[in-house]
């Protein structure tokens with residue numbers, strides 16, 4: 001099976017842990033899908049042992065699209081439980097909620113004063129969100145990448161495990177810290193993306209990125225019946241019309257996803273190519289494997305959700321642990337900017 005961490009190559013051991021920090025944020029948006037796990041969360045887990053790792057549930061970011069307080073609270077807790085269930089270990093990383101460390105928003109404001117408006121206006125996600133929620137083009141959507149830069153910079157993180165869709169945001173984060181450093185002196189390192197070998201997971205439509213807002217997801221911690229239904233709805237090779245037509249595994253999303261759920265994926269691909277197996281068989285097998293692979297996480301998730309005080313404790317301890325680090329960065333920034 002492919003290894004989770006791809007680029008850039010990570011130094012391992014205690015020296016790297018002390019020298020560099022990894023940071024990533026994830027939105028509390030209701031579900032965890034296969035794209036989140038293969039594209040990012042697997043690397044969150046792997047990087048816990050290579051760097052000092054900090055992971056954040058970005059509820060401030062979620063507010064740019066979600067305006068239901070009860071739902072936001074519920075989804076924040078559910079996302080925390082999902083991440084722990086998928087392998088984040090509060091003993092080996094710090095997991096917290098963005099709004100529990102309000103220094104993020106202060107640094108975002110300060111970063112906004114070195115960020116030209118044109119930089120944020122050209123962000124692809126801003127353009128997409130303007131189109132997808134035309135009735136709610138709030139200012140948060142525009143400044144989203146500035147807050148994201150602050151999330152990373154406040155802990156002086158150098159490695160950011162994310163999917164490919166975040167590359168433009170990360171490039172902007174680098175530009176923002178460069179602009180700050182240029183104006184006020186070297187303060188922040190430039191963060192680098194760390195991708196898995198599945199940096200873009202396609203959705204069940206087989207064409208677009210797997211994404212909640214598109215609705216083409218496979219919900220890995222959902223009930224097995226739902227996972228099966230979602231996998232069985234996947235679009236395969238559109239040129240394979242009859243069962244006897246040879247398939248093209250290189251363009252079939254189902255065949256590609258098999259790479260992550262068994263060592264026999266070359267055999268599976270060969271079965272498709274020679275029409276020995278049909279698309280339905282290959283999908284059925286993928287559904288079985290995804291359900292089996294995530295069964296322990298599903299169990300752990302249910303366990304955690306039955307003890308919400310345990311999740312809340314993890315999140316509170318995480319935010320407390322980060323307070324001195326955030327305060328130290330803010331003190332340095334205040335000094336450099338002439339604020340205190």
Ligand code: AQP
Pocket residue numbers: 025026027029033035036037038039040041161162163164165166198199200201202209210211212213214
């Ligand atoms: N399809 C994907 N392939 C690879 N990586 C992905 N990520 C998301 N989708 C894919 C990565 O998952 C992390 C969390 O991203 P997020 O907080 O933006 O999560 P999301 O809201 O779940 O992403 P969606 O589904 O695409 O949300 P919408 O539809 O609301 O925009 C990130 O590192 C991301 O790269």
